[in-house]
Amino acid sequence: MERVIEACAGLDVHRATVVATVRCTGPGGKRVETTETFATTAADLIVLRDWLGAHGVTHVALESTGVYWKPVYYALEADCVVVLANARHVAQVPGRKTDVRDSAWLAQLLEHGLIRGSFVPPPPIRALRELTRARTALIQDRTRVINRLHKVLEDAGVKLATVVSEVLGVSGRAMLEALVAGTTDPHVLADLARGTLRRKLPALRAALVGRFQPHHALLVGQALAHVDHLEEMIATLSADLTERLRPFAATLTQLRTIPGVSERVAEVMVAEMGVDMTPFPSARHLASWAGVCPGQYESAGRRKGGKTRHGNRWLRGALHMSAQAVVRTKAPSALGARYRRVLRHRGHAKALRAVQHAQLVAAYYMLTRGMPYRELGPTFHDERAAERAKRRAIRLLELEGYRIMPAA
Numbered sequence: 001m002e003r004v005i006e007a008c009a010g011l012d013v014h015r016a017t018v019v020a021t022v023r024c025t026g027p028g029g030k031r032v033e034t035t036e037t038f039a040t041t042a043a044d045l046i047v048l049r050d051w052l053g054a055h056g057v058t059h060v061a062l063e064s065t066g067v068y069w070k071p072v073y074y075a076l077e078a079d080c081v082v083v084l085a086n087a088r089h090v091a092q093v094p095g096r097k098t099d100v101r102d103s104a105w106l107a108q109l110l111e112h113g114l115i116r117g118s119f120v121p122p123p124p125i126r127a128l129r130e131l132t133r134a135r136t137a138l139i140q141d142r143t144r145v146i147n148r149l150h151k152v153l154e155d156a157g158v159k160l161a162t163v164v165s166e167v168l169g170v171s172g173r174a175m176l177e178a179l180v181a182g183t184t185d186p187h188v189l190a191d192l193a194r195g196t197l198r199r200k201l202p203a204l205r206a207a208l209v210g211r212f213q214p215h216h217a218l219l220v221g222q223a224l225a226h227v228d229h230l231e232e233m234i235a236t237l238s239a240d241l242t243e244r245l246r247p248f249a250a251t252l253t254q255l256r257t258i259p260g261v262s263e264r265v266a267e268v269m270v271a272e273m274g275v276d277m278t279p280f281p282s283a284r285h286l287a288s289w290a291g292v293c294p295g296q297y298e299s300a301g302r303r304k305g306g307k308t309r310h311g312n313r314w315l316r317g318a319l320h321m322s323a324q325a326v327v328r329t330k331a332p333s334a335l336g337a338r339y340r341r342v343l344r345h346r347g348h349a350k351a352l353r354a355v356q357h358a359q360l361v362a363a364y365y366m367l368t369r370g371m372p373y374r375e376l377g378p379t380f381h382d383e384r385a386a387e388r389a390k391r392r393a394i395r396l397l398e399l400e401g402y403r404i405m406p407a408a
Helices: 041-054 069-076 100-109 121-156 170-181 186-190 194-205 213-245 247-254 263-272 283-290 313-328 334-346 348-369 382-397
Strands: 006-012 018-023 032-037 061-064 079-086 297-300 302-304
Touching: 006 069, 006 194, 018 041, 018 100, 018 194, 018 382, 032 100, 061 069, 061 100, 069 079, 069 170, 079 100, 079 213, 100 121, 121 263, 170 186, 170 194, 170 213, 186 194, 186 382, 247 263, 247 348, 263 283, 263 313, 283 313, 283 348, 313 334, 313 348, 334 348
Parallel strands: 006 061, 061 079
Antiparallel strands: 006 018, 018 032, 297 302
């Protein structure tokens, strides 16, 4: 097999150790393997880097195992080409598995150019990734806390959620704080309603009659404090992200022209896939990497139902929200028409995935060509399908020997 890299190394990374195997040309032109084990502290990673440099290593391969690969990758990326491999793509044949054999196997695959590297963004985008992911996790935590709050109210027989659309709105929050303070009179609690909610005072009084006990008050009070703490943390992260995203203001504005893409979704898109699309040869590669395209499984000439790959779950989550926004909006658009078209034949979930795919493809071409989003109109897909059907019919007739002439 052709050798494409002369001096390379494979790293088997663990939490506390790194097993490194170097493959290079020794005396007489023979390939020589040298293996050493290093710790993963910052000082030991510098020793690893110097050891690789002493052997003339130009390319290094390691598996993306959890988060343990990150310190090693960051320590070596400035001095050599680091290839981050998907563990499923470089798995060995079962049997005789050791750390040394794993590192040697990675070195052999890299030597012959058989490892496809994963996408690792540059340091500024990596910082944005960490912050947006932390903010998303906090938002999810806030949702879970609110759900637990609903469970406590249901256990207490307080049906506030059946009348108030937002339990933690101004009126709902005032009622919950009054309950925690010991007020259980439904008339007093209902009188805390504000704005249009005062039209529902009779329903509120009925919903606030329950068996609210002291332990319910303790749980609700803790939930409210937890929500306040999470909202403060989310606001702090959002403020820091706003400053870090200033250099990408034009890109964010450009992405927000896509129907359904909010400011937060645009921030996640920039943080996850970056603004330089050169790592993705085409829009199809980007969609496959993100996991918003159909899976493919074919055997013996028959195509079977392939599962969609997991992809980047953070980007998929953001696109899912933007696709739902497209579905909810009443403004006519090509994306909304695409959802309804797929919905008729494939169902809601696949129709949402089709919208996500279209949004990501649009973002790819907008970033590569520097052009704004162009609305195609709600009839675009129907017109294109009709045109394709017409061309297909003409082609079939011409194959039968007919000659088609345009109408005068």
